[in-house]
Amino acid sequence: MESSETLFARALRRIPGGVNSPVRAFRSVGGAPFYVRSAHGATLVTVEGRELIDFVCTWGPAIHGHNHPLIRKAVAAALEDGTSFGTPNRFEVTMAELICRFVPSVEKVRMTNSGTEATMSAVRLARGYTRRDKIIKFSGCYHGHSDSLLIKAGSGALTHGHPDSAGIPASFARETVVLPFNDTASLDAAFAANPGQVAAVIVEPYPANVGLILPRPGFLAHLRVSCTANGALLIFDEVMTGFRLARGGVQEIEGIVPDLTALGKIIGGGLPVGAFGGRAQIMDLVAPLGPVYQAGTLSGNPLALAAGIAALELLEESMPYRGLDALGRRVRDALAGACKEKGLPAQVPQTGSMFSIFFTPRAVHDYAGALTGDAKLFARFFRGCLEAGVYLPPSAYETAFISTAHEGAAIDRACEVMASVIRSL
Numbered sequence: 076m077e078s079s080e081t082l083f084a085r086a087l088r089r090i091p092g093g094v095n096s097p098v099r100a101f102r103s104v105g106g107a108p109f110y111v112r113s114a115h116g117a118t119l120v121t122v123e124g125r126e127l128i129d130f131v132c133t134w135g136p137a138i139h140g141h142n143h144p145l146i147r148k149a150v151a152a153a154l155e156d157g158t159s160f161g162t163p164n165r166f167e168v169t170m171a172e173l174i175c176r177f178v179p180s181v182e183k184v185r186m187t188n189s190g191t192e193a194t195m196s197a198v199r200l201a202r203g204y205t206r207r208d209k210i211i212k213f214s215g216c217y218h219g220h221s222d223s224l225l226i227k228a229g230s231g232a233l234t235h236g237h238p239d240s241a242g243i244p245a246s247f248a249r250e251t252v253v254l255p256f257n258d259t260a261s262l263d264a265a266f267a268a269n270p271g272q273v274a275a276v277i278v279e280p281y282p283a284n285v286g287l288i289l290p291r292p293g294f295l296a297h298l299r300v301s302c303t304a305n306g307a308l309l310i311f312d313e314v315m316t317g318f319r320l321a322r323g324g325v326q327e328i329e330g331i332v333p334d335l336t337a338l339g340k341i342i343g344g345g346l347p348v349g350a351f352g353g354r355a356q357i358m359d360l361v362a363p364l365g366p367v368y369q370a371g372t373l374s375g376n377p378l379a380l381a382a383g384i385a386a387l388e389l390l391e392e393s394m395p396y397r398g399l400d401a402l403g404r405r406v407r408d409a410l411a412g413a414c415k416e417k418g419l420p421a422q423v424p425q426t427g428s429m430f431s432i433f434f435t436p437r438a439v440h441d442y443a444g445a446l447t448g449d450a451k452l453f454a455r456f457f458r459g460c461l462e463a464g465v466y467l468p469p470s471a472y473e474t475a476f477i478s479t480a481h482e483g484a485a486i487d488r489a490c491e492v493m494a495s496v497i498r499s500l
């Protein structure tokens with residue numbers, strides 16, 4: 076099989092940056108990306124045959140580990156009947172019922188092909204429902220790459236230094252108000268400065284695209300109260316946290332009921348998917364019922380939904396959340412302990428199966444705080460771990476994911492490696 080090097084050299088000639096998504100390019104951590112031949116459980120196998128313990132989990136979907144036999148079986152069975160029909164199929168009904176059962180605030184749901192489409196459609200629906208134009212988002216939150224939301228965005232946009240992408244008309248960007256996360260005063264001021272104009276507040280309830288940031292007590296509740304008081308909708312972007320941190324996502328953990336929710340990743344079991352949903356009264360404005368248009372050739376694709384249904388049914392059966400949180404705590408303790416031993420200032424936020432590390436003495440509560448982290452030191456940490464067989468997200472502005480397949484040898488080995496790399500920094 077061709078080496079990662081020759082594959083990447085060929086890719087660079089025909090694909091911008093050689094990758095189909097910028098954060099995979101390793102540009103902020105140095106070196107060139109490796110190519111994966113196969114994946115199973117907590118392991119990636121490169122085209123060179125190297126085995127890596129994977130904490131990217133294809134950016135969230137692989138909560139059951141890679142290539143889970145039940146997901147593979149479900150896709151294979153669906154494949155027997157074809158790949159796409161362009162008509163309704165039975166998987167769409169099961170998936171919609173599962174999502175509504177898992178996430179009670181969702182009374183109706185529309186499938187899309189990505190998280191970007193999900194948040195973009197939710198924003199359009201909020202504007203159509205309220206007949207207002209402005210959207211409030213928070214710096215560092217990443218909601219995919221639609222024009223309204225690529226303003227002070229996190230993830231790859233921040234990683235590569237373009238949190239405000241080129242190509243977005245100023246007239247458009249003006250409709251998006253960007254505030255610091257965890258700052259209730261700026262939220263109140265933004266509503267006061269735009270009376271009757273804010274269609275929605277969209278938020279990653281636990282921002283994870285700038286490293287992991289947890290809300291201060293009461294912040295999410297304040298969002299809820301303020302949106303209701305100002306006639307704006309509250310959109311929870313749970314593309315990443317949905318089904319990962321609890322059956323019902325962060326809204327279940329925090330007891331907050333958003334008006335709309337964006338979903339993705341896990342509900343596709345590793346195949347392309349997204350979804351947006353909420354109260355029927357709002358969702359009934361979506362075409363063909365109402366005037367808010369939204370569509371997709373492959374929305375509700377039978378293979379993607381067969382995979383997603385298998386993933387959700389496995390979650391419902393195994394309810395792995397306590398176990399995943401225990402694994403997360405082990406990683407957090409190993410990292411924080413090694414940093415303390417070394418006298419290296421660091422913050423290691425962790426919730427459930429999500430964690431990140433900021434090399435900074437300051438507690439990180441927002442985008443500005445995240446930027447105080449030493450990204451160069453993170454790059455050295457990343458490379459040291461990779462050399463020792465542990466693959467973390469290739470950016471200081473991402474969050475790592477743990478799967479149920481990490482239990483046992485993988486997590487033991489990974490904690491050892493990460494702690495020893497910290498000690499060597």
Ligand code: KE4
Pocket residue numbers: 096097098099134188189190191192194217218219220230231279283284312313314315339340348349473474
């Ligand atoms: P997609 O369009 O990439 O399916 O979803 C966009 C999206 C929306 N909302 C949240 C909270 C997200 O985290 C994402 C995408 N996450 C990034 C990883 N941080 C995807 C990785 C990538 O861009 O390659």
